[in-house]
Amino acid sequence: MKTAIALALAGALLTMDVGAADQGWDGKKLYRYTNEHGVQVLDDVVPPRYVAGGYEVLTPSGRILEVVAPELTGKELAEKKRREARLEADLQLLRRYNSIADIESARKRKLAIVRQDIAILRSNIASLNRQVQSEESAAARTQRNGGTVSAELLERIKALREEVNVVNERLSLREKEAVAINSEFDQAASRYQEIAGK
Numbered sequence: 001m002k003t004a005i006a007l008a009l010a011g012a013l014l015t016m017d018v019g020a021a022d023q024g025w026d027g028k029k030l031y032r033y034t035n036e037h038g039v040q041v042l043d044d045v046v047p048p049r050y051v052a053g054g055y056e057v058l059t060p061s062g063r064i065l066e067v068v069a070p071e072l073t074g075k076e077l078a079e080k081k082r083r084e085a086r087l088e089a090d091l092q093l094l095r096r097y098n099s100i101a102d103i104e105s106a107r108k109r110k111l112a113i114v115r116q117d118i119a120i121l122r123s124n125i126a127s128l129n130r131q132v133q134s135e136e137s138a139a140a141r142t143q144r145n146g147g148t149v150s151a152e153l154l155e156r157i158k159a160l161r162e163e164v165n166v167v168n169e170r171l172s173l174r175e176k177e178a179v180a181i182n183s184e185f186d187q188a189a190s191r192y193q194e195i196a197g198k
Contacts, residue, residue: 028059029044029058029065031044031045032056033055034050042058054068054069056068090191093191093195094192103188103189104185104189107181110185111181117174118174125164125167125168125171128163
């Protein structure tokens with residue numbers, strides 16, 4: 001019985017001593033790191049070559065004040081950045097849309113604008129092609145009648161053909177944009193379903 005009480009008192013005193021040591025702590029710090037042999041070392045400094053491997057900052061009584069994680073390797077850092085970017089993109093997706101229906105509605109609005117532009121561009125191309133045909137017919141008539149086609153008419157035909165090419169390029173870009181919009185919203189809907197489960 002006395003032995004048990006003595007042990008309990010000794011334990012209490014030991015705890016008080018550790019607490020007192022921390023309470024009277026003078027600010028001195030120790031550092032625990034692992035050397036190249038895999039052995040943990042306790043020292044008052046961390047040699048520069050071991051800093052990248054991470055270390056712990058302790059009081060002399062052994063209380064951990066701070067844990068400095070090991071530096072990430074190039075591959076680990078790239079993976080961390082990828083995860084962070086994915087998380088940020090997911091948060092933005094959830095902030096922007098409340099449901100799959102919202103995503104589909106946004107897709108329709110965006111595509112409507114592009115499709116309207118596509119329709120206008122196609123109409124412009126048809127109109128320009130009619131003008132080219134008309135001017136070429138006029139040039140052909142002049143030649144059939146033995147006349148010489150004026151430089152002005154030839155220049156007009158050339159300018160119209162160039163304009164057709166420019167508008168065709170714009171049309172091609174808008175058609176690619178429509179494909180990209182569909183792909184973007186397909187991905188958004190699929191990801192939304194994964195993270196929101198709706």
